[in-house]
Amino acid sequence: MDGPHKEQPAHGPAGTGWEPTIVAFFCTWCTYTAADLAGTSRLKYPPHARVIRVMCSGRVDPQFVVEAFARGADGVLIGGCHPGDCHYQEGNYKTLRRVALLRRVLGEMGIEDGRLRLEWISASEGEKVARVITEMVETLRALGPLALPARRAAWDAEVAPGTVEAVPAAAAGGER
Amino acid sequence: MAQSGKPRVAFYWCASCGGCEEAVVDLAEDILGVVEAADIAFWPVALDVKRRDLEGLADGSLAAAFINGAIRTAEQEEMAHLLRRKAQLLIAFGACAHLGGVPALANLWDRAAIFRKVYEDAPSVVNEQGTRPQEVVPVDGERLTLPAFRDTVRALNQVVDVDYYLPGCPPTPKIIKEALEAILSGRLPPRGSVLAPDVALCEQCPLKDTKPEQLLLKEFRRPHEVLIDPKTCLLAQGILCLGPATRGGCEALCPRAHMPCTGCFGPTSRVVDVGAKMISAVASMVDATDPQAAEAILNTIPDPVGTFYRYSLAASRLRRRIQTPPPEAVRAQAAGG
Ligand code: SF4
Ligand code: SF4
Numbered sequence: 380m381d382g383p384h385k386e387q388p389a390h391g392p393a394g395t396g397w398e399p400t401i402v403a404f405f406c407t408w409c410t411y412t413a414a415d416l417a418g419t420s421r422l423k424y425p426p427h428a429r430v431i432r433v434m435c436s437g438r439v440d441p442q443f444v445v446e447a448f449a450r451g452a453d454g455v456l457i458g459g460c461h462p463g464d465c466h467y468q469e470g471n472y473k474t475l476r477r478v479a480l481l482r483r484v485l486g487e488m489g490i491e492d493g494r495l496r497l498e499w500i501s502a503s504e505g506e507k508v509a510r511v512i513t514e515m516v517e518t519l520r521a522l523g524p525l526a527l528p529a530r531r532a533a534w535d536a537e538v539a540p541g542t543v544e545a546v547p548a549a550a551a552g553g554e555r
Numbered sequence: 556m557a558q559s560g561k562p563r564v565a566f567y568w569c570a571s572c573g574g575c576e577e578a579v580v581d582l583a584e585d586i587l588g589v590v591e592a593a594d595i596a597f598w599p600v601a602l603d604v605k606r607r608d609l610e611g612l613a614d615g616s617l618a619a620a621f622i623n624g625a626i627r628t629a630e631q632e633e634m635a636h637l638l639r640r641k642a643q644l645l646i647a648f649g650a651c652a653h654l655g656g657v658p659a660l661a662n663l664w665d666r667a668a669i670f671r672k673v674y675e676d677a678p679s680v681v682n683e684q685g686t687r688p689q690e691v692v693p694v695d696g697e698r699l700t701l702p703a704f705r706d707t708v709r710a711l712n713q714v715v716d717v718d719y720y721l722p723g724c725p726p727t728p729k730i731i732k733e734a735l736e737a738i739l740s741g742r743l744p745p746r747g748s749v750l751a752p753d754v755a756l757c758e759q760c761p762l763k764d765t766k767p768e769q770l771l772l773k774e775f776r777r778p779h780e781v782l783i784d785p786k787t788c789l790l791a792q793g794i795l796c797l798g799p800a801t802r803g804g805c806e807a808l809c810p811r812a813h814m815p816c817t818g819c820f821g822p823t824s825r826v827v828d829v830g831a832k833m834i835s836a837v838a839s840m841v842d843a844t845d846p847q848a849a850e851a852i853l854n855t856i857p858d859p860v861g862t863f864y865r866y867s868l869a870a871s872r873l874r875r876r877i878q879t880p881p882p883e884a885v886r887a888q889a890a891g892g
Contacts, residue, residue, distance in 0.1 A: 441831035441838075442872075449872040462844065476838035476849045480859060484834060487663065487860045489877040530877060534707050538632055538714055 399519035401428040401512065402447040403456040406436045408466040409502045410458030416505035424509035425516045428456065435459070436497075437470025441481045444495065453525045454494045454515055458508070461499040471499070493518040494525060562618035562739060564589075565597035565609065566648075567638060569631040570658045570708065571624030575649040576600045578725035579621075585732050592739050593618070606634075609641060617642040619738050623725070625651040625658040625869065626709040630702035639715040644738060650724040650819045652711040653749075654829075655869020657724070659708040660861060662868050662875035666706045710869045720749040724819035724866060727805050751804030753824050756816050760798055760807040762788045771842035775855045783813045790815075790840070795862060800826060800833040819866050828872045830863035837863075 405411035411432045417424065433439060436459025447455050457478065459471040478497045485495060496515055500507045568576055580601070582589065589595075595602065596617060597609045620642035626632055639645050650656040661669060674682055692699045711717050721734050734750040737743050744750070757763050766788035776793045783789070789796040789810060796815035798807070802823045809816050822829035837856070843849040856862060864871055 441834045442826075442828045445828050445831045445872040472844045473839050475846060476841045476843065476853065477835055479846065479850050480834050480838045480853050480856075481831070483853070484830065484859045484863065487876070488873050490873075525877070527873070527877070531874065534875065535713075537703075537705050537707070538626075538709070 397524050399427055399453040399516055399524070400451060401454045401456055401515055401519070402452040403428040403430045403458065403512070404433050404436065404439045404443065405430055405458040406460055406466075406471075407432050407434055409460040409464065410436075410498070410500040410508065412502035413458075413500045413504045414508045416503070417508045420505050422505055422509040424512045427516050427519075428512050435465065435467050435470035436474040437465070437467065437472075439474060439477075441477055444481060448490065448494070448525060449527050451526065451528050453522070454496065454519045456511065456515055457495075457497045458500045458511075459497070461501055464501065490525065491522055493522055561592065561594045563594045563596040563612075563616060565617050565620040565638060565642065566595070566600070567597065567620065567622050567634055568600065569622060569624030569634070569652070569711075570627040571649075571651055572657075573600075575623030575651070575725040578649070578723075578728065578731060582728050582731060585728065589735055593735075606637075609637060612641050614640050615643055619644040619646055621646045621648040621721075622711055623648040623652050625655050626705075626711060626714045627658060627661075628702040628704055632705075632714050633702075635711060635715045644718045645711075645715065646734070646738070647711040647717045647720045649726055650722060650821065650866040652717075653720045653722050653870075654821050654867040655708055655710045656866050659710070659867075659869035660865070661708050663860065664876070665878070666704055670704075707875050708869050713869065718746050719743070720821075722749055722751050722802060722820040723805060727808070729806075730804055749802065749821070749824070751802055751820060754803045755823060756798035756801045756803045756805070756807060756810075756820070759803040759805075760788075760810045762786070762807075762810055765791060767791055770840040772840045772852065773842050774852055775837075777857075778814060785813050789813075795837065795856065797833055797863075799836050800829055817865050818863075821867060821870075829867050830860070830871055833863045834859070 405414055411430070414430060436457055439457050444455050444457075457474060459474050460466065462471060462475075465471045474497065478495065482492065482495060486492065493515075496511070498507070498511050500511065566576070566579060580586065596612065597604050617638075620638040622635060622638060622645065624631070626635060647653045651658055655662070670687055674680060674687055675685060688701055688704070690701055690703050719734070721730060723730065726734075730751050737750065752759075757766060765786065770791060772793050774793055775795055778794055781792065781794065783794070784792060790798070794815050796810065797818040798810065798816040800822065801816050801818045802820040804820055807816070818829065818833070822832065826832045838853065841849050841852045843852055860868070868874070
């Protein structure tokens with residue numbers, strides 16, 4: 380990946396305990412450029428964010444956010460241009476509204492507020508990228524793992540073959 | 556029971572309201588066509604059949620089994636596995652089997668909370684000993700059993716493999732009839748298909764022409780709060796209509812009756828998580844650029860999960876409300892990688 384200069388964390392390194400994973404959707408015009416700047420300026424920040432470059436924060440469909448959580452992200456960070464600075468005029472306003480509604484839904488689903496963060500970070504704010512990621516890692520450490528894949532396995536244990544008495548494990552179920 | 560030559564079919568209900576069974580009966584004279592073309596080998600709602608009759612059939616001897624309702628109990632799982640074994644085609648019939656349906660909104664709670672509410676806290680309940688249903692009770696040397704009540708409600712394909720899906724709450728007579736004809740004649744789309752058109756409902760809605768290209772709304776209103784203009788797109792009137800993110804096939808029955816679409820046909824094939832998709836569409840329509848104003852408008856939607864995932868919580872990417880903090884096993888697994 381020709382992205383920001385940083386080390387990739389191992390997958391929750393065995394024995395060393397759990398480390399949070401952040402999926403970061405960064406707008407190519409501002410936040411992604413800022414992350415690049417943070418890298419080239421050799422700013423130090425934790426290596427927990429997997430950055431996905433999007434053309435605009437408005438491209439971040441709420442489906443991407445739930446997908447990231449469903450696949451094991453502990454937090455999702457969306458970075459876009461400051462209000463008024465969107466390359467496409469309106470994109471970041473849509474993001475702002477979507478995140479507001481999504482936050483309510485996630486809250487009702489038991490996913491804490493701190494796991495979804497929206498930040499406006501302009502191309503020159505490399506140090507803000509470093510600060511936001513550092514803060515978010517701390518927040519997620521305090522919240523603990525979301526671990527949806529592991530939770531899903533735990534939920535499914537109740538219908539695992541053999542759980543139902545006297546029924547051969549004919550067709551194993553599974554998600555779509 | 557077998558009459559020679561005719562394909563045998565079965566109907567069964569799981570966590571269901573009965574509406575899907577009623578929809579089959581609603582085929583009216585068309586049901587006679589079905590009876591003519593097929594043998595109904597198992598349909599506990601309408602015929603005096605027992606589980607052992609089904610168990611007595613050879614594996615794969617049913618041409619098709621239609622299961623409606625979500626999967627909540629161990630008994631429903633057993634029946635789903637049994638029907639899967641007996642049938643060549645297993646069809647999820649209706650929104651509950653397809654996506655979890657309304658019963659899956661119970662995934663906002665867990666078994667303990669549901670039992671507490673139903674057997675203790677409900678205002679009409681007197682239960683001083685805190686009695687709960689038991690899975691096994693010994694009585695006079697006998698062993699009485701009840702099916703286990705699962706923590707999570709599931710869509711049918713989260714328990715067994717499903718060949719086709721008939722969407723709707725309930726499916727309309729037209730799509731039931733078309734599906735039966737397709738199944739009995741063997742003219743079927745690829746396995747895993749939803750047997751309904753793959754277009755958004757708006758495409759079939761007579762109000763579509765009045766739906767503006769771009770909508771900007773200052774508030775969302777519920778149908779009982781407004782005098783609905785029957786000639787204008789409901790969304791344009793600020794009434795949350797899920798037509799843009801819902802699969803067509805019902806021919807816009809609800810909007811035609813001036814009621815918003817609530818999403819029972821589920822998503823089109825391009826959508827993975829219909830609730831999140833609708834959140835995206837709805838939020839885009841909010842006429843505000845600062846967070847407080849946007850939030851104030853969005854707060855006029857009283858129950859977002861119940862609104863956007865009314866029929867699909869079990870099939871959503873999140874599936875159920877999560878318990879925090881995570882159970883120990885989950886923590887250990889997450890740390891182990
Ligand atoms: S899909 Fe609708 S009609 Fe069918 S069982 Fe579920 S709630 Fe009832
Ligand atoms: S009333 Fe609903 S289904 Fe009809 S065009 Fe408007 S949004 Fe689409």
